[in-house]
Amino acid sequence: MSSQNLVTVTPDKDNDEIAIVTMQRPPVNSLNLELLQALSKTLDELSTSDFRAMVLTSASPTVFSAGLDIMEMYKPDLKRAEQFWSTLQDVWLKLFESNLITAAAINGHAPAGGCLLAMSCEYRAMVSGKYSIGLNETALGIVAPRWFMDCMLNTISQREAEIALTTGKLFSVEEALKVGLIDETAKDKEDAINKCLGFIEKFESIPPLPRSMTKQKFRANGVQWLKANKQADIDEFVHFLKFPQVQQSLEMYIHMLKSKQNKSE
Amino acid sequence: MSSQNLVTVTPDKDNDEIAIVTMQRPPVNSLNLELLQALSKTLDELSTSDFRAMVLTSASPTVFSAGLDIMEMYKPDLKRAEQFWSTLQDVWLKLFESNLITAAAINGHAPAGGCLLAMSCEYRAMVSGKYSIGLNETALGIVAPRWFMDCMLNTISQREAEIALTTGKLFSVEEALKVGLIDETAKDKEDAINKCLGFIEKFESIPPLPRSMTKQKFRANGVQWLKANKQADIDEFVHFLKFPQVQQSLEMYIHMLKSKQNKSE
Amino acid sequence: MSSQNLVTVTPDKDNDEIAIVTMQRPPVNSLNLELLQALSKTLDELSTSDFRAMVLTSASPTVFSAGLDIMEMYKPDLKRAEQFWSTLQDVWLKLFESNLITAAAINGHAPAGGCLLAMSCEYRAMVSGKYSIGLNETALGIVAPRWFMDCMLNTISQREAEIALTTGKLFSVEEALKVGLIDETAKDKEDAINKCLGFIEKFESIPPLPRSMTKQKFRANGVQWLKANKQADIDEFVHFLKFPQVQQSLEMYIHMLKSKQNKSE
Numbered sequence: 126m127s128s129q130n131l132v133t134v135t136p137d138k139d140n141d142e143i144a145i146v147t148m149q150r151p152p153v154n155s156l157n158l159e160l161l162q163a164l165s166k167t168l169d170e171l172s173t174s175d176f177r178a179m180v181l182t183s184a185s186p187t188v189f190s191a192g193l194d195i196m197e198m199y200k201p202d203l204k205r206a207e208q209f210w211s212t213l214q215d216v217w218l219k220l221f222e223s224n225l226i227t228a229a230a231i232n233g234h235a236p237a238g239g240c241l242l243a244m245s246c247e248y249r250a251m252v253s254g255k256y257s258i259g260l261n262e263t264a265l266g267i268v269a270p271r272w273f274m275d276c277m278l279n280t281i282s283q284r285e286a287e288i289a290l291t292t293g294k295l296f297s298v299e300e301a302l303k304v305g306l307i308d309e310t311a312k313d314k315e316d317a318i319n320k321c322l323g324f325i326e327k328f329e330s331i332p333p334l335p336r337s338m339t340k341q342k343f344r345a346n347g348v349q350w351l352k353a354n355k356q357a358d359i360d361e362f363v364h365f366l367k368f369p370q371v372q373q374s375l376e377m378y379i380h381m382l383k384s385k386q387n388k389s390e
Numbered sequence: 391m392s393s394q395n396l397v398t399v400t401p402d403k404d405n406d407e408i409a410i411v412t413m414q415r416p417p418v419n420s421l422n423l424e425l426l427q428a429l430s431k432t433l434d435e436l437s438t439s440d441f442r443a444m445v446l447t448s449a450s451p452t453v454f455s456a457g458l459d460i461m462e463m464y465k466p467d468l469k470r471a472e473q474f475w476s477t478l479q480d481v482w483l484k485l486f487e488s489n490l491i492t493a494a495a496i497n498g499h500a501p502a503g504g505c506l507l508a509m510s511c512e513y514r515a516m517v518s519g520k521y522s523i524g525l526n527e528t529a530l531g532i533v534a535p536r537w538f539m540d541c542m543l544n545t546i547s548q549r550e551a552e553i554a555l556t557t558g559k560l561f562s563v564e565e566a567l568k569v570g571l572i573d574e575t576a577k578d579k580e581d582a583i584n585k586c587l588g589f590i591e592k593f594e595s596i597p598p599l600p601r602s603m604t605k606q607k608f609r610a611n612g613v614q615w616l617k618a619n620k621q622a623d624i625d626e627f628v629h630f631l632k633f634p635q636v637q638q639s640l641e642m643y644i645h646m647l648k649s650k651q652n653k654s655e
Numbered sequence: 656m657s658s659q660n661l662v663t664v665t666p667d668k669d670n671d672e673i674a675i676v677t678m679q680r681p682p683v684n685s686l687n688l689e690l691l692q693a694l695s696k697t698l699d700e701l702s703t704s705d706f707r708a709m710v711l712t713s714a715s716p717t718v719f720s721a722g723l724d725i726m727e728m729y730k731p732d733l734k735r736a737e738q739f740w741s742t743l744q745d746v747w748l749k750l751f752e753s754n755l756i757t758a759a760a761i762n763g764h765a766p767a768g769g770c771l772l773a774m775s776c777e778y779r780a781m782v783s784g785k786y787s788i789g790l791n792e793t794a795l796g797i798v799a800p801r802w803f804m805d806c807m808l809n810t811i812s813q814r815e816a817e818i819a820l821t822t823g824k825l826f827s828v829e830e831a832l833k834v835g836l837i838d839e840t841a842k843d844k845e846d847a848i849n850k851c852l853g854f855i856e857k858f859e860s861i862p863p864l865p866r867s868m869t870k871q872k873f874r875a876n877g878v879q880w881l882k883a884n885k886q887a888d889i890d891e892f893v894h895f896l897k898f899p900q901v902q903q904s905l906e907m908y909i910h911m912l913k914s915k916q917n918k919s920e
Contacts, residue, residue: 196514263865272828287873291866327557335528343552545814592822600793608817
């Protein structure tokens with residue numbers, strides 16, 4: 126599958142100024158280098174297009190995105206690991222600061238990097254059910270970088286965020302709604318997209334330039350830090366991957382995932 | 391009407407240490423240069439007076455303050471525009487950091503600059519009814535400066551503030567109470583003033599110096615930024631006024647206001 | 656009583672990786688230099704021990720800690736006052752940033768410095784009853800330093816914190832729960848400790864290193880400020896003690912406490 130096909134962009138059927146952006150890297154939209162590159166390219170194209178809004182969603186029926194692909198971190202090629210992290214930084218900056226109105230139709234699980242993508246949007250509607258969302262990095266033996274935290278603090282309170290990140294909490298849909306990590310629940314993917322469209326409608330009479338400038342001012346703190354510390358943040362990530370106990374944690378997690386898969390087959 | 395009469399200061403009938411500060415620039419307390427200068431002078435006088443608290447309110451029966459006078463921004467004299475913005479900065483700094491206990495009895499609409507004045511106080515009681523309050527700058531095609539945002543973040547959460555400012559939301563009284571943008575609702579102006587007096591009473595046994603020092607420490611972040619960037623902030627405002635699309639937005643808004651007035655005559 | 660005995664460390668009866676840390680300076684655990692030194696030493700020992708969690712509590716049946724010992728501030732020996740404040744800074748830094756999981760079983764009143772100790776932990780269970788908790792410094796005529804505020808902002812919202820600190824509010828247990836200053840109420844001390852153990856259990860499968868790194872990243876802002884301004888913060892405290900009106904406030908407070916004691920005898 127070419128990089129191009131990992132992300133599709135389709136105009137909404139009723140409003141061609143709204144792009145439905147769908148991640149489709151089966152089975153669970155794990156964010157590997159290629160999917161991140163496709164997202165990065167898509168965000169570049171959208172920023173110079175006539176689209177004024179986007180809804181981010183997934184082609185999987187049960188997973189929005191499973192987060193960073195662990196295979197990019199387990200026994201890594203360090204050069205590729207650098208590129209991987211740098212591309213993740215770019216995707217976040219482009220999505221978090223996007224000139225477009227951004228909303229996430231979360232049609233399934235959204236752990237770790239999946240939660241980050243959802244939180245980087247301006248609105249979140251999540252399909253009810255046995256799905257979960259959260260920054261569960263500590264449970265995997267890794268540390269969410271500072272800008273993941275800043276991104277979460279744009280959405281929920283300091284108190285809730287500290288407990289969520291230290292415990293590696295995956296919120297149920299109801300818990301996520303209660304704490305403000307998502308804005309609305311939805312019956313299914315179509316309903317989640319419709320709720321995102323409802324949010325986008327609020328900006329119908331708002332001029333785009335003051336809108337995006339206002340959004341970017343609110344989000345400047347986290348963004349400025351990453352822009353000023355891009356290489357240091359990459360170095361910290363790569364350095365962390367070299368810890369034996371981090372590799373051990375990842376290995377245990379991979380075994381656990383495999384045994385789950387075997388059971389469900 | 392002389393500058394002096396645009397703002398009146400009256401001691402509370404039961405407690406002459408509390409100043410009732412009333413804005414009276416008919417019809418809607420639009421904040422033009424002269425009203426801002428009168429507010430600035432009043433705040434200076436209060437800071438060296440024997441008053442230990444103030445309640446800010448309006449002489450209009452339906453409007454607390456309609457916000458910045460658009461005529462100061464539409465086809466502006468740039469020199470006056472600079473002075474206008476600089477005086478607004480001063481009023482905000484003096485009110486936000488005031489040594490006095492400050493409360494707003496919001497007896498009517500409080501959009502944009504009207505909301506800023508209310509948020510700069512330490513307490514807000516708002517008269518129930520079809521009134522609204524919020525920073526709706528984007529709806530007018532302009533961008534609230536960073537210190538408007540800092541001021542709002544002193545009152546409501548980052549999440550609520552981002553949505554409110556990007557959508558240019560005007561909150562109903564009930565919505566404002568729910569989100570914490572106001573502290574109490576009131577039956578009428580007298581009741582709103584009484585609720586402000588109730589807040590002021592909480593400080594009866596609190597020594598004034600530690601009180602004001604504590605308040606100023608909490609408010610230091612936003613204040614320090616503006617003090618360090620006063621001229622840049624003025625320049626940005628004046629620069630923004632020169633954008634043709636900003637002038638067009640203001641013109642449309644003025645036409646809309648005029649057609650509303652004609653209809654109601 | 657030797658410094659050692661002012662704080663005891665006992666392993667939890669069911670889990671020897673959890674330390675029950677008990678303050679016991681009768682009658683009310685006032686934080687004088689010696690109690691702070693004992694706490695500081697205890698925190699050092701815990702950080703290099705095999706304990707992975709601690710529950711902070713009090714030997715008094717009605718007071719968690721009455722806060723800073725006013726006798727360290729009233730007519731102070733300035734050299735000792737410096738050491739006193741410096742030790743308080745150290746205790747806060749060690750507790751707030753501790754590698755251990757930290758929880759407070761608040762079995763009685765926790766004003767001022769008592770509230771600070773509780774807020775520095777990651778979780779708070781408080782015994783129901785006529786107890787109170789809060790930073791009531793202004794009521795005593797003093798100003799909570801910036802890092803007390805940062806510590807409170809780690810727990811409750813900016814809006815709630817400003818009102819609480821300027822009014823010197825002591826929250827009832829119910830009010831503290833509502834605003835998020837405590838996480839749970841408890842029937843008695845044993846129940847409060849059990850609820851803390853319940854919180855600690857959440858980290859059973861979370862690797863300790865990513866956990867503590869994540870916690871420390873969240874708490875870095877307030878910590879960095881104090882580390883960069885340690886001496887200036889000491890100087891400000893000592894300078895403040897020299898104000899005649901501060902000494903007068905403290906004197907009045909001491910008289911008030913004594914007359915209370917006499918009445919209750």
